[in-house]
Amino acid sequence: MTMKQTLIALGAGVTLATGLGAQAECLSDAAVGAMASHYAAKTPAPNFPALSDADGACTRAKFNALLGARLGKVVGYKAGLTNPAVQKRFNTDKPVWGKLYEGMLRPGGSTVPAAFGARPLYEADLLVRVKDAAINHARTPEEVLQHIDQVIPFIELPDLVVQAPPQLNGAGVGAINVGARLGIAGQPIAVPAMRGERYALLDALERMTVQLTDHSGALLASGKGSDILGHPLNAVVWLAQALQQEEITLQPGDLVSLGSFSPLLPPRAGLSVTATYVGLPGAQPVQVHFQ
DSSP, rough: OOOOHHHHHHHHOOOOSSTTTTTTOOOOOOHHHHHHHHHHOOOOOOOOOOOOOHOOOHHHHHHHHHHHHHOSSEEEEEESOOOOOHHTTTTSSSSSEEEETTTTTTEEEEEEEEEHTBBBBEEEEEEEOOOOOGGGGGOOOHHTTTEEEEEEEEEEEEBBBBGGGGOHHHHHHTTGGGGEEEEEOOOOEEEEESSHHHHHHHHHHOOOEEEEEEETOOEEEEEEETTTSSSSTTHHHHHHHHHHTTTTOOOOEEEOOOSSSOOOOOOTTTTTTEEEETTTOOOOEEEEEEE
8 A cells, every 4th residue: 555545544544542532623534634635645625724723723633633644753753933033924822743754854964856745845944852851840941951952953854735825823823733754964963971071061051053055165144042042942931832732742862853953945856955053062964855
């Protein structure tokens, strides 16, 4: 059975078994199943009406049930719309979250099709890896840093799935699992054990400039560390609390995508993109090639 056939079959019978589902009005099983089949086929799905937060969470849970059945185990989570400039694009003032599945992450220097999804895009991002479950109680970037063991340069390759992505509202972006499709992970930076070095890393994450350049070195886009909720590790604080509202906790080894330091840009065949983290000690550039 193909991925498309599997997702359609699952979509016909999936029912939401979460606390959110009993009362939330969300997209029907048939509509979510059809969206999943479009995701599998990399063809744009029809847009759906603007969703409330409850509608979006309910729809995301249904969509994740289908994706998880085909894509395998969850390896982490994606905090999306953590940059006010990106929030404005989707007419919202709050982040959303989705799940990352095994097989979504590729090593730095990978080549991927420019048409890797129905509505493919790329953006400068950053991953962190959870060291211990105490991260679920972190309330500041400093506390988050105590409970992660790696910071990883990352070019995210989201797929906004629907025919007209600009018509999505924030909850709608959440409903499509925040467009999680692929991502290019660079060389990890180990979080230092010494307190002074950790403080230096904490400061660098806020002050760094993240640049996207093409193969000729021309600047495609840039942003600052502080563009994500004032400090990129605030995305982890927000995510941990949001997950706990749905009885999910971050676990050791989980990866967390912090959000976009850059605008979302469309790929094209023949383009090579490099993300450079200026001012972040130990960060090596990460690159993706589109064919």
